[in-house]
Amino acid sequence: MVHYLKSSFLMPDVAVDIGTAWIRVTYGTTGLHAVPSLVEGRYALRSGVITDIDAVTAILSPLLKKVWRFGVLPPRAVACIPSDVTPKEQNAVREAVLRSGAANVCIVPEPLAAAIGSGLDVASPFANMILDIGEGVTDCAVIRSGKILDMHAARVGCADLRKALIRTAARHRRHHLDRERAEALLRHIDVGRKDIQAEFGKLKSLAMIQDVPGDEDLYRDALESLIEKILRVAQTVWMRTKPSLGCEIIENGIWLSGGGCLVKGMADRLEEATRIRVHTTVNPLEAVVRGAHAMLPIIAILNCWSAK
Ligand SMILES: Nc1ncnc2c1ncn2[C@@H]1O[C@H](COP(=O)(O)OP(=O)(O)OP(=O)(O)O)[C@@H](O)[C@H]1O
Ligand SMILES: [Mg+2]
Numbered sequence: 001m002v003h004y005l006k007s008s009f010l011m012p013d014v015a016v017d018i019g020t021a022w023i024r025v026t027y028g029t030t031g032l033h034a035v036p037s038l039v040e041g042r043y044a045l046r047s048g049v050i051t052d053i054d055a056v057t058a059i060l061s062p063l064l065k066k067v068w069r070f071g072v073l074p075p076r077a078v079a080c081i082p083s084d085v086t087p088k089e090q091n092a093v094r095e096a097v098l099r100s101g102a103a104n105v106c107i108v109p110e111p112l113a114a115a116i117g118s119g120l121d122v123a124s125p126f127a128n129m130i131l132d133i134g135e136g137v138t139d140c141a142v143i144r145s146g147k148i149l150d151m152h153a154a155r156v157g158c159a160d161l162r163k164a165l166i167r168t169a170a171r172h173r174r175h176h177l178d179r180e181r182a183e184a185l186l187r188h189i190d191v192g193r194k195d196i197q198a199e200f201g202k203l204k205s206l207a208m209i210q211d212v213p214g215d216e217d218l219y220r221d222a223l224e225s226l227i228e229k230i231l232r233v234a235q236t237v238w239m240r241t242k243p244s245l246g247c248e249i250i251e252n253g254i255w256l257s258g259g260g261c262l263v264k265g266m267a268d269r270l271e272e273a274t275r276i277r278v279h280t281t282v283n284p285l286e287a288v289v290r291g292a293h294a295m296l297p298i299i300a301i302l303n304c305w306s307a308k
Pocket of ligand 1: 018019020021022023047048133134135136137138157158159183186187257258259260262263264284285
């Protein structure tokens with residue numbers, strides 16, 4: 001404990017989420033910085049994997065620099081990785097964080113951080129299930145008594161949904177949709193079940209989004225196979241869950257985090273695919289980094305850091 005108090009006073013600790021769309025850093029009691037994972041118009045990650053360590057370092061170094069104690073003591077960092085990363089991909093995260101100026105790093109699985117950041121009691125003896133739908137990765141885990149019992153991920157997320165919209169506009173309407181308008185369209189479309197929407201008169205036109213040709217049906221159909229791929233991540237974990245654990249998950253419901261859970265109708269589709277109640281995290285975009293931040297004290301006490 002004395003070691004922890006001494007080290008945490010001398011070494012400020014930070015949590016880092018190197019995401020496909022955003023790099024987020026939290027420190028202290030409230031500080032949170034989010035910067036697009038973008039350098040000179042190029043993304044530093046693809047499908048949750050770092051493709052350009054130098055670009056990540058260029059984004060992360062100034063963020064970590066703010067946390068140096070007395071301007072001379074670099075922080076220790078807990079960094080998150082998707083649950084299916086290869087050792088090479090994990091090393092790239094470690095290297096990027098250390099090169100960005102962290103003194104030590106501890107790597108934790110993203111779904112565990114997402115669960116903690118969503119306010120789940122991960123130490124509970126009753127199982128919880130979380131699905132994080134990000135920009136490039138969809139990650140699912142079952143957690144009980146502080147341990148991940150099962151996890152599964154697929155390299156699919158909001159970036160793929162946007163690309164499908166851009167492709168559809170080009171192919172069926174010979175129209176170029178830029179990234180911003182594809183994002184606006186993604187936020188507008190309701191991917192919930194069409195028959196239910198029609199029944200309740202919820203089907204909308206695209207009049208709200210200027211210059212997007214075609215109707216909502218065209219774009220919703222283009223998203224369908226990707227939505228199914230995203231839902232299959234949770235279904236895969238659910239199908240191989242033992243009945244005793246399954247009962248606990250049914251009781252607690254499935255928790256949904258990440259930017260993808262803000263796509264309209266996504267929670268309904270997950271509920272329909274699994275027949276389990278779905279809860280959406282209050283702040284889904286920040287759940288991972290906030291959860292990683294909450295893990296800092298225990299990581300410091302257990303001294304799980306690794307240096308260069
Ligand atoms: N209100 C919203 N409605 C629909 N989609 C949204 C909304 N807000 C954000 N998103 C989507 O969420 C994406 C970002 O998600 P998130 O921040 O979880 O990704 P990430 O953590 O950077 O990526 P990953 O974890 O996959 O590496 C955005 O690019 C956007 O497409
Ligand atoms: Mg993420």
